[in-house]
Amino acid sequence: MPTTEEVLHGLEAFKKHVTDYENSFRKRNKLPKNFDYRPYRWCSRDIVFSLLVVKHNRKGNFLEVDVCLIANPPQYVENSGAKVALGFLLSESYKCGGSMEIVFTSNVEGGRVPAYICDLAIEMGVKLKHVFEGHITPFEARQLYLGLAGFSQTAKEKIMKMAVDKLISPERVCFLIMGGVWSLSEAESIILGSRHPERLLQSASDPEDRHLYLNDLRVAGSAILGGVLDRKLLRTELFEGGQIVESEDEESPLAIDFDSVYFAKIYHADTELMIPWIDENKMLSAGQRMVVLVRARSDGEIQKYFLNDLGSLKKLIAKYRKDATTMVFYLVPRDFEDVSLAFQTQIISQLKKEGVYLMLAPDSMTSLDKEAIRRLETGRRTRQ
Amino acid sequence: MSQCCGKIPTEEDAGYIALVVLNTVQRYGNIWQGDLGEQMATEHAVKELNLGTERFDKKIHGYDNVFRDGAGKLVIVEAKATKSSGVASLKDTVHGREGSVEWVEYKATLMCDPTSSFYSAANAMIGEEILRVGAANVEFLVIHIDPESQLVDVTQLR
Numbered sequence: 001m002p003t004t005e006e007v008l009h010g011l012e013a014f015k016k017h018v019t020d021y022e023n024s025f026r027k028r029n030k031l032p033k034n035f036d037y038r039p040y041r042w043c044s045r046d047i048v049f050s051l052l053v054v055k056h057n058r059k060g061n062f063l064e065v066d067v068c069l070i071a072n073p074p075q076y077v078e079n080s081g082a083k084v085a086l087g088f089l090l091s092e093s094y095k096c097g098g099s100m101e102i103v104f105t106s107n108v109e110g111g112r113v114p115a116y117i118c119d120l121a122i123e124m125g126v127k128l129k130h131v132f133e134g135h136i137t138p139f140e141a142r143q144l145y146l147g148l149a150g151f152s153q154t155a156k157e158k159i160m161k162m163a164v165d166k167l168i169s170p171e172r173v174c175f176l177i178m179g180g181v182w183s184l185s186e187a188e189s190i191i192l193g194s195r196h197p198e199r200l201l202q203s204a205s206d207p208e209d210r211h212l213y214l215n216d217l218r219v220a221g222s223a224i225l226g227g228v229l230d231r232k233l234l235r236t237e238l239f240e241g242g243q244i245v246e247s248e249d250e251e252s253p254l255a256i257d258f259d260s261v262y263f264a265k266i267y268h269a270d271t272e273l274m275i276p277w278i279d280e281n282k283m284l285s286a287g288q289r290m291v292v293l294v295r296a297r298s299d300g301e302i303q304k305y306f307l308n309d310l311g312s313l314k315k316l317i318a319k320y321r322k323d324a325t326t327m328v329f330y331l332v333p334r335d336f337e338d339v340s341l342a343f344q345t346q347i348i349s350q351l352k353k354e355g356v357y358l359m360l361a362p363d364s365m366t367s368l369d370k371e372a373i374r375r376l377e378t379g380r381r382t383r384q
Numbered sequence: 385m386s387q388c389c390g391k392i393p394t395e396e397d398a399g400y401i402a403l404v405v406l407n408t409v410q411r412y413g414n415i416w417q418g419d420l421g422e423q424m425a426t427e428h429a430v431k432e433l434n435l436g437t438e439r440f441d442k443k444i445h446g447y448d449n450v451f452r453d454g455a456g457k458l459v460i461v462e463a464k465a466t467k468s469s470g471v472a473s474l475k476d477t478v479h480g481r482e483g484s485v486e487w488v489e490y491k492a493t494l495m496c497d498p499t500s501s502f503y504s505a506a507n508a509m510i511g512e513e514i515l516r517v518g519a520a521n522v523e524f525l526v527i528h529i530d531p532e533s534q535l536v537d538v539t540q541l542r
Binding site (some may be wrong): 007011019026074116118122123 | 387388389390391393394395397398399402404405443444445477493500501502503
């Protein structure tokens with residue numbers, strides 16, 4: 001833990017950097033380059049988690065950190081300040097195009113890797129070898145980045161396999177998640193549920209490569225549709241002054257798994273949850289499991305592939321209904337409403353026969369495709 | 385946690401942040417030690433339970449305090465000033481529940497690691513002793529203070 005003197009020293013250095021930044025850039029209406037010092041403050045409401053000053057060192061090709069003050073607010077989970085700071089440092093290091101090496105100057109706790117970051121590394125099981133020299137090596141940075149992104153063991157193994165095959169770098173996958181292009185569960189759906197996740201995650205196929213591009217769009221659309229359901233389930237709604245308000249602070253305790261064979265999502269709730277987008281009022285009780293077959297299909301595709309999907313649903317039931325309380329759902333976009341009424345009735349009755357609930361997402365295929373295109377375009381603009 | 389937002393601060397922002405940090409540091413040092421519940425728990429441990437104080441540097445998210453009993457054995461104390469019971473207030477962490485053998489052992493390991501924020505010469509000695517005798521063999525007390533009635537009750541987890 002930094003001493004009082006180290007905190008005060010870091011604070012002075014931070015203030016000086018802010019003044020320099022103000023004079024060199026803000027007052028001149030200029031933007032800094034990666035190799036200029038940039039001060040950042042990371043806050044949630046009125047709580048400061050971290051104060052950082054960084055620049056890309058061109059000569060050494062590493063990220064230089066001149067101020068790294070981290071708080072560990074007792075009312076938040078352990079190492080929350082370190083998670084915020086390290087997440088930013090690793091993403092910034094990747095964005096700047098460096099080797100992912102991070103070097104702390106003598107202003108940071110006398111030139112060592114900050115103690116709170118070491119605590120986090122210990123928690124993640126990553127051994128830092130050059131703590132008192134103030135260095136995080138590219139290898140350690142990769143381990144930390146993968147740990148912070150929070151991938152499941154299976155996804156981590158697949159990412160590492162892709163890295164060994166030189167298909168994609170793990171840092172890029174982590175950056176896409178930390179940068180908010182894909183959520184963790186969306187990325188896991190892509191990595192585990194697609195035959196060529198590297199192509200999608202690198203936004204490698206152009207619209208001119210029509211078939212490849214359409215295939216990527218379809219996988220991305222399914223991942224996004226699953227992600228929309230995740231967010232809906234995770235969102236906590238509070239009742240304030242007679243109105244339903246969504247809480248930004250709290251998320252429902254929910255574990256999300258993915259079945260790559262059927263492209264299905266498996267949810268385990270720790271508390272009671274209202275199940276959205278179905279015809280009746282159903283609750284998922286604490287400890288209960290829900291399996292959702294995700295299919296991003298247009299109305300024509302629903303008609304064409306329903307029998308295939310029904311086959312997958314039957315297999316899913318055989319796989320997961322050993323526990324009788326497990327509920328099974330068939331999630332499709334709003335395009336279902338454009339299917340002919342007779343066929344809709346047929347689908348609903350067949351699902352009912354199997355004990356499967358139809359889940360209609362509020363999104364249409366058009367909006368899912370638009371979102372998929374936007375994300376692929378964003379991915380194209382980030383470092384490869 | 386709500387979304388943590390990163391921004392390049394203005395001089396005004398930085399001035400305000402600096403003021404808040406300075407006030408905190410001047411008032412509490414680099415750690416919030418002024419917690420009333422912890423002070424009362426320490427007082428209770430010494431006066432009522434006849435425990436001897438031990439050199440220990442308290443860290444956030446670590447043990448609240450460490451004492452020694454009449455037989456010279458270590459006693460870890462967790463102070464809880466809550467309306468609900470002391471044991472119910474023990475939080476779940478990545479390394480088990482507060483007070484669990486796994487949690488005590490993990491914290492002891494951190495206290496011995498020179499790179500960790502939990503490390504200090506005094507803490508390292510305590511950590512080594514806990515690891516040597518085994519976390520399961522170290523007494524763990526939860527001293528609970530009711531914030532309204534100020535009544536104190538003690539639960540021995542081990």
